Amino acid sequence: MIYDGLFFINSALNPNGSLSIYNEQQRFEQTVETLKSIDKYCPNNFKILYDTSTDIPETKHLQELSHLGCKVLYMGQSEEVKRFGQLGLKSLNESVAFLNLLNHFKKDPVEAKRVYKITGRYTLNDNFKLGLEHKDAFVFTKAVPTWMDEARQKETGVSKVYQTRLCHMDYSLLDTFTDELLTIINDCAKHYMDIEHSYYKNLHKYKVVEVERMGLNGYLAPNGEYIDD
Numbered sequence: 001m002i003y004d005g006l007f008f009i010n011s012a013l014n015p016n017g018s019l020s021i022y023n024e025q026q027r028f029e030q031t032v033e034t035l036k037s038i039d040k041y042c043p044n045n046f047k048i049l050y051d052t053s054t055d056i057p058e059t060k061h062l063q064e065l066s067h068l069g070c071k072v073l074y075m076g077q078s079e080e081v082k083r084f085g086q087l088g089l090k091s092l093n094e095s096v097a098f099l100n101l102l103n104h105f106k107k108d109p110v111e112a113k114r115v116y117k118i119t120g121r122y123t124l125n126d127n128f129k130l131g132l133e134h135k136d137a138f139v140f141t142k143a144v145p146t147w148m149d150e151a152r153q154k155e156t157g158v159s160k161v162y163q164t165r166l167c168h169m170d171y172s173l174l175d176t177f178t179d180e181l182l183t184i185i186n187d188c189a190k191h192y193m194d195i196e197h198s199y200y201k202n203l204h205k206y207k208v209v210e211v212e213r214m215g216l217n218g219y220l221a222p223n224g225e226y227i228d229d
Contacts, residue, residue, distance in 0.1 A: 004042055007042075008118070011027075011031055015027070021221065035049075047071065049065060095181060116167075138209070139168050143200055146158065165227070173206070184202050
């Protein structure tokens with residue numbers, strides 16, 4: 001079977017307390033809405049949620065997400081993922097877990113027309129388009145200027161940012177992305193930069209389509225600010 005969309009959903013139901021104003025129950029409820037919105041806007045989907053919480057979330061939460069038709073994997077057993085989570089290094093915590101997941105996925109893959117990376121707790125909305133016309137391209141919202149000063153821009157080699165709450169790519173680019181993710185992780189570690197900067201630095205050299213709206217909304221975990229991408 002070939003799915004219209006393969007959705008990789010990064011999650012931390014039980015995060016480092018300093019990173020979220022929402023508790024585990026609230027984050028679980030928000031993530032349920034994430035899964036429901038994917039089913040609404042892309043019915044022919046395959047969903048994999050990978051949770052990077054430092055301490056494993058409640059079993060009932062993981063089971064209920066699984067019952068909603070989502071493959072659920074807890075990645076916090078990795079010493080690297082756990083350590084980065086404990087240190088509050090969100091970009092490294094998420095990216096190392098994603099790389100581990102993608103390497104695992106290669107052993108038992110499913111086929112899809114497009115691949116989506118979406119942050120759990122956010123929901124797709126009426127502005128979401130499958131983007132099947134963007135062949136051999138990565139799709140992001142329009143890049144925005146960095147907030148780093150000139151010295152940091154020179155040090156890191158990047159001057160713009162891609163938002164990563166929702167992005168997608170042609171299925172044929174999945175191996176390319178997996179290879180680049182290692183470089184993205186190394187940049188985050190070496191230059192103390194976040195994945196938003198590192199995604200731009202390492203992916204904009206490929207064919208990229210930048211759109212005005214991705215069709216995603218939700219609330220930032222640290223302060224509850226409403227986001228409508």
